[in-house]
Each structure stands twice: as structure tokens, then as C-alpha cells.
Amino acid sequence: MLPRKLPRQLPAGRTTVRAAIAFPVIGPPIAPAFVTVESGRVLEISTAQSTVNYADLGDVALLPALVNAHTHLEFSDLPAPIAAGRGGFASWIRAVVAERQTRWSTVGAAERDAELAKVRRQGLEESIEVGVAFVGEIATTLDPVPATAGTGGLNFLELLGLDPQRQPSLVERARQHLAQGKVDSWHPGLSPHAPYTIDPELLSRLCALATQFDAPVAMHVAESREELELLRSHSGSLVDTMRSLDAWFPGRLPRGIEPGDYLRILSNAPRALVIHGSFLGPDDWTFLAAQPQMHVVFCPRTHAGFHPGRYPLLELLQAGVRVAVGTDSRASTPNLSMLDELRSIARSHGDVSPREILELGTIRAAAALGASDRYGGIGPGRVASFAAVQLPDESWTDGDALLEELFHSTRPASLIFQLQE
Numbered sequence: 293m294l295p296r297k298l299p300r301q302l303p304a305g306r307t308t309v310r311a312a313i314a315f316p317v318i319g320p321p322i323a324p325a326f327v328t329v330e331s332g333r334v335l336e337i338s339t340a341q342s343t344v345n346y347a348d349l350g351d352v353a354l355l356p357a358l359v360n361a362h363t364h365l366e367f368s369d370l371p372a373p374i375a376a377g378r379g380g381f382a383s384w385i386r387a388v389v390a391e392r393q394t395r396w397s398t399v400g401a402a403e404r405d406a407e408l409a410k411v412r413r414q415g416l417e418e419s420i421e422v423g424v425a426f427v428g429e430i431a432t433t434l435d436p437v438p439a440t441a442g443t444g445g446l447n448f449l450e451l452l453g454l455d456p457q458r459q460p461s462l463v464e465r466a467r468q469h470l471a472q473g474k475v476d477s478w479h480p481g482l483s484p485h486a487p488y489t490i491d492p493e494l495l496s497r498l499c500a501l502a503t504q505f506d507a508p509v510a511m512h513v514a515e516s517r518e519e520l521e522l523l524r525s526h527s528g529s530l531v532d533t534m535r536s537l538d539a540w541f542p543g544r545l546p547r548g549i550e551p552g553d554y555l556r557i558l559s560n561a562p563r564a565l566v567i568h569g570s571f572l573g574p575d576d577w578t579f580l581a582a583q584p585q586m587h588v589v590f591c592p593r594t595h596a597g598f599h600p601g602r603y604p605l606l607e608l609l610q611a612g613v614r615v616a617v618g619t620d621s622r623a624s625t626p627n628l629s630m631l632d633e634l635r636s637i638a639r640s641h642g643d644v645s646p647r648e649i650l651e652l653g654t655i656r657a658a659a660a661l662g663a664s665d666r667y668g669g670i671g672p673g674r675v676a677s678f679a680a681v682q683l684p685d686e687s688w689t690d691g692d693a694l695l696e697e698l699f700h701s702t703r704p705a706s707l708i709f710q711l712q713e
Contacts (some may be wrong), residue, residue: 373624447475
């Protein structure tokens, strides 16, 4: 059976769409599913055909629009991930910096920012193509995210630098970003980069500023073993990389510090996203589980590309840690498909159920971004934005088995949405 060409945008006014099955996430699967929307919001989902005219989407599974809890859209025009080389993570960092320097060293700031806006828009358009509507974006400029119909999210300003002379300007830059407030459908946040580029004192100041503006904070923590070695002993390949970039100021980092020390500072923010967290330990999991404002964001394909070991996903979930999923960027993954990230989890974590995997890229990712009342589920009052996936030709009767089959297929997701009037 050839897949039906699906609409991207639903018509204005009250509209009902039919799908063979829907996975609302906030409730059990519904088959067949009739979803009535109006003014960009869901009015009702049921198995009963609406009395108004409806659009039949055909043999598709309807999911909530997928939510990407962590990405860097400024790399969206890369044709392939940047190779790490034999040096692993530290080598990759050098390659990323070199790529940026090669691209932007010969242009002025205005031209660079204009080009970055185009690249970010390209990333948003790709996100729409793969069923993603809400994004946790990490940006290096103060510019708003380009307005793109059907998308929204959090715009985290990336901040980094151990040089004490730069820190006052970093705090002022953070203040300027937060003072802009919401722009279109994007809310501001701060992203102190990582423990090897942000010292504890600066992180405390940034968390206090985020509290003043009631803004979220996202930080890469425990991303690599090289990071742990740098923090504990001021040695290793990541220190060599920092020195080569003239960015190593060991006096700003107490020797022997642990990722958990950063987690405790981050816990002072109104909401905190711990990006990656690959090498956190059981004590850290226990701490995070006790902090309802803190979430860990797992980027499955990025982790698999850098680390041969299995990510402790089941252990985090069993400890009660709130986990979400993101794609990271095209600098470390081949595309921005959240469905491909969830499929990576299904292949490598057979001990996590298909429904829980779906939650990681929908309602739990939305919760990490403070949007679980609007995104991540299909139900009355929620945003009318859906990811549709073509069903297999084979007959099916069990929703859970079908969801598992979708996670082990290669069928893409398409975004369908209705704009708010």
C-alpha cells in the first residue's frame, strides 16, 4: 500500500481528523481515533466519528508532536557528523572549534549572525519534516529563534569561558538574553556550557539570575570520562585541548571537584536540564530523583558515537530520575529525527517498554522544557500538533505490539498541526 500524502497544516476552524490508531501518551491507545481541533487546540479525542466533516489520514498512527529536549540548531547545515578521530571526545571538541573558526573567522559579526539565523531556520524546517514541534535549542547569539510556523520551544543562550576577565560580560550577556522575554513562541533560558568551561562561582551567579527571571538552565554534565579526569586531577586529553585553545584557567576550578558538585548548584535554578549525564553515579541519581525541578536529557545516538558502553537509562528510570530525550546536533548525529533517537533506544534498551520510550520523546521531554501542559500528549486543551507514522501493511490488533513494531521500522514521522487563531 502506498502511503497517503498527509497534510502539514490543518484548515482553520473546527476540524476533525481520523487515524487508524492514536497513541495519546496521556491515555491508552485509541483505535480508530477521531481528533477534533479548533483554534490550534484539541477539543476531543474519541473512537466516535464526529458529526462535522473530517479528514481521513488513512492507515497512520497518530502520536503527539515529538519534543526535542536538547539540540544545537546552528550545526543544522552540516552534511554529516564531525568525526571524533582517535582522540575521542577531546579530539571532537577541537574539530568542532576548528569548524566554527574556519567558517566564521573571515566574516563580520552581523554577517555571521545572519547566516546562523538561516541555519537555525533550516534546522527547524528539518524538525517539522520529522515530526518535531517543540525544541530545547542551544544558541550562541542573542538573536531570537527565526519564526517558523508550527514550531516553538526554549531558546537557551550558551555561555562559556573560565577567563575571569570575561565573566562580568558573560553575566551581562545572560541578563540581556533573559530580559528579552518570550519572543513569538520561544521562551528564553541559559546554558552554562559544561564544568570544564564554567567555574562553580559563575554557575552560581547564572542560576541566581535565572531565578530572578524564572528561567530554565541547561548544562552539559558528566558527558565524558575526559571531563571527569579534568575535574578530578586537572589532567588528560581534555586539559590538553583546553590549553591548545588558550581556554585553560585551572585556578578557576578546584582540583578534585565532581559532577555532583555542579548538580547541587544547578538545583538552585527554577528548572534545570542536565544534558547527557552519561557518567553520573548512583549517589547523583539519588540526588536528582529528589529534585523535581531537575531533568536528565539523554541523547542516544551521540552517546553511542562516543562511548562503547551502555547508557544507564534503566538505572536512572528505576532510581526515579526524570529523563527526557534529545537529538543533540548534526555535529554528532546524522539528522534531527527524534523518532530515530527513540528507535535507537528500542534497539539498545530492550528492558524499557515501548510506551515508556515514547514518553521520553513526548510528555517527559515536554516536562523537561516546562511545556507538559501543552505538548507531549493528545487531549482536550493541548496544542493541536501531531506526528503521523504510516502503519505496516500487516494487520494488527494490539497497540503495544504495534508501537514496538513502529520503533523497529524505518517509516518516517510527519508533522501535522493547526495554527492558533
